Amino acid sequence: xxxxxxxxxxxxxxxxxxxxxxxxxxxxxxxxxxxxxxxxxxxxxxxxxxxxxxxxxxxxxxxxxxxxxxxxxxxxxxxxxxxxxxxxxxxxxxxxxxxxxxxxxxxxxxxxxxxxxxxxxxxxxxxxxxxxxxxxxxxxxxxxxxxxxxxxxxxxxxxxxxxxxxxxxxxxxxxxxxxxxxxxxxxxxxxxxxxxxxxxxxxxxxxxxxxxxxxxxxxxxxxxxxxxxxxxxxxxxxxxxxxxxxxxxxxxxxxxxxxxxxxxxxxxxxxxxxxxxxxxxxxxxxxxxxxxxxxxxxxxxxxxxxxxxxxxxxxxxxxxxxxxxxxxxxxxxxxxxxxxxxxxxxxxxxxxxxxxxxxxxxxxxxxxxxxxxxxxxxxxxxxxxxxxxxxxxxxxxxxxxxxxx
Numbered sequence: 001x002x003x004x005x006x007x008x009x010x011x012x013x014x015x016x017x018x019x020x021x022x023x024x025x026x027x028x029x030x031x032x033x034x035x036x037x038x039x040x041x042x043x044x045x046x047x048x049x050x051x052x053x054x055x056x057x058x059x060x061x062x063x064x065x066x067x068x069x070x071x072x073x074x075x076x077x078x079x080x081x082x083x084x085x086x087x088x089x090x091x092x093x094x095x096x097x098x099x100x101x102x103x104x105x106x107x108x109x110x111x112x113x114x115x116x117x118x119x120x121x122x123x124x125x126x127x128x129x130x131x132x133x134x135x136x137x138x139x140x141x142x143x144x145x146x147x148x149x150x151x152x153x154x155x156x157x158x159x160x161x162x163x164x165x166x167x168x169x170x171x172x173x174x175x176x177x178x179x180x181x182x183x184x185x186x187x188x189x190x191x192x193x194x195x196x197x198x199x200x201x202x203x204x205x206x207x208x209x210x211x212x213x214x215x216x217x218x219x220x221x222x223x224x225x226x227x228x229x230x231x232x233x234x235x236x237x238x239x240x241x242x243x244x245x246x247x248x249x250x251x252x253x254x255x256x257x258x259x260x261x262x263x264x265x266x267x268x269x270x271x272x273x274x275x276x277x278x279x280x281x282x283x284x285x286x287x288x289x290x291x292x293x294x295x296x297x298x299x300x301x302x303x304x305x306x307x308x309x310x311x312x313x314x315x316x317x318x319x320x321x322x323x324x325x326x327x328x329x330x331x332x333x334x335x336x337x338x339x340x341x342x343x344x345x346x347x348x349x350x351x352x353x354x355x356x357x358x359x360x361x362x363x364x365x366x367x368x369x370x371x372x373x374x375x376x377x378x379x380x381x382x383x384x385x386x387x388x389x390x391x392x393x394x395x396x397x398x399x400x401x402x403x404x405x
Contacts, residue, residue, distance in 0.1 A: 002036045003367065004101045006075075006084060010042035011117065013109035014196050014217065017060075022346050023106035024057050029349075029359040035367075038084060038098065040073070041066070042107070042117075048073050050084065050095055071095035075103070075124055082126040102370055103128040106343060110191050110218070113343050114140035127374035129366050130320040131342045138316055139342040140191045142222055145316075152315040154308055155336050157327075159224040161190065167215050174204060174211075177223050184226040187211055189218030200226050229330040232338075233295050235305050236323045236348035237313040238362070240369050244313050246306035247351040251295035293354055301328070304335060312337060319373055320366045323348045 009023030010016055020041075027039055039055040040048050043063075051070030053059040059066045071094050074087040082101070086094040103126050107113050115137030121128045131139065138144050146156045160180055166173045177185060187210035189197040197217035201207035214221040232254075236247040295302070309324045323344035327336045341348075347366075349359040357365075 002034060003371075004036045004038070004099060005030070005104050005367065006038045006040050006100045006102075007104045007106060008040045008042055008048070008117070009106045010044070011107050011109075011112035012044050012046050013107065013112050014192065015109035015113075016044055018345060019106060019108045019112070020057070020060055022108065022343075024055060025346055025349075026104070026106055026359075026363060027055055030363055031360050034364070038100065040084065041070070042112070043067065046111075048075070048084075048087075075121075075126060077124045077126065080125075082124070101127070102367060102374075104367065104370075105130060106347070108343060108345065109196075110140065114191060127370055129370035131316075131318050131322065132373075135316040135318045136342050139318075139322070139340045142188060142190050142339060143220070145340060148315060149312060149337055152311065154312050154315065155334070157224045157227075157336050157338075159222045161220060161222055162211075163220045164215070167211070170208065170211070174207060177207060178204070181223065181225050183207075184228065185223050186226045187214045188222045188224075189214050190220040190222055192217050227327055227329045227336075231297070231328040231330050233297065233301075233305055233326045233328060234323055234348075234351070235309040235326065236321060236344065236351040237309050237318070238321050238352070238357075238365060239313065240319045240373065241314065241317050244310050244318075246309045247348065248293055248354055249295040249297065249302050249305055250291045250293045250351055251297070253290040253292070291350075293351065297328070301335070308335070308337060312340065316340065318342065320369055321347050321352075321362065323351070 007023055007027055009019045011019065013019065023039070027037055030037055037055075038050060040050055041054045042048055049067055049070040050073050051066075053066055054070055072087050073084045073095055076083050076085050081099055083097050083099050084095070085097045103121055105112070105117050105121070105128060107117055113136060115133040115135075118128065118131070118133045118136050122133055130136075138148055143159065143161045146159060149156050160177060162173055184200050184202045185207065186198065186200055187207070192198075197214045199206075199210040199213060201210045211221065211223075231251065233249050233251055235249045237244050238247070239245055297305075305326050308326075312324055313322060318340075321344065323341040325338040325341070327338050328334070329336070347359075347362065349362055352362050353359065
């Protein structure tokens with residue numbers, strides 16, 4: 001019997017389009033002999049749609065038309081079974097009601113990857129693939145993430161965090177940066193991904209521009225020193241709280257001081273293929289980035305990165321596939337963990353294929369881990385039987401309210 005998988009992608013995020021690419025790559029690589037796959041498009045208003053063209057990358061050239069010809073749906077839990085169902089219900093036409101076994105969220109960025117979607121799925125009770133709510137939320141908040149990693153002995157760069165109240169006092173903000181750090185510095189939105197809103201400032205004027213840009217994408221930003229002689233190394237980890245393993249390491253190349261959104265997703269050129277990832281540069285997502293696999297670094301550094309990646313994975317209690325981005329200061333040979341991507345672009349399949357783990361097999365493993373977590377959770381008691389409501393006096397509660405009033 002096939003496993004019924006709903007692949008959810010899109011959402012209210014600046015990385016909406018990247019999510020579409022990553023998800024349809026995965027859908028095209030899932031084994032149709034094992035899975036009954038339903039692509040579910042989450043609009044920028046967080047409305048879910050299904051339909052015969054939702055899995056076709058070409059349909060996203062005209063999203064309003066795609067929505068017009070598709071059916072809006074919701075997820076429901078009906079006595080322990082999970083369904084995708086028409087919303088609102090239709091008597092004669094529409095999608096109807098379809099049972100699913102597990103949800104595979106392939107979303108990127110704020111409002112979806114940050115634990116929001118996972119919390120919704122967990123509230124419904126439906127099993128899902130990937131990191132749980134806490135790991136997803138901590139992984140998206142770059143400041144809290146640094147604190148957790150630092151507490152676990154994992155090296156990170158010190159930073160300064162600012163919010164919108166600091167932004168109103170720009171001169172004070174600038175003075176604090178220049179007092180605590182030296183140029184160049186990197187400015188980042190606290191909770192965005194795909195390098196959106198991230199820039200390097202070499203002087204006060206550039207810092208003002210960078211702060212302005214970062215605050216357009218978040219209500220909190222980070223400033224940290226920029227490593228001048230920088231080598232970036234990425235490593236993926238696959239597993240769960242019981243067991244995890246690290247992939248090969250890669251060195252991504254970029255055209256600017258930092259790996260930009262354009263480097264990640266617009267550098268491939270060409271037109272996207274209907275198969276979303278089988279051919280065509282623009283449809284390859286993170287797989288199209290210029291990179292060296294394995295990274296040309298000493299074996300000792302490679303193993304140190306792989307060990308730290310697994311430690312960081314365990315520290316956040318991750319699940320499925322994540323990617324860790326590291327920084328090497330070549331002038332000192334110091335290593336720092338930059339950030340985690342809890343749902344990495346293209347699910348980092350390109351870091352696993354050279355190890356002999358094909359993309360379809362990687363997807364199999366992720367789904368297996370999601371099902372395993374659900375079974376583990378079912379053994380945990382989440383309720384406590386009590387007769388407190390039988391003993392409670394509604395009159396007494398009402399009386400207390402009256403006293404307070």
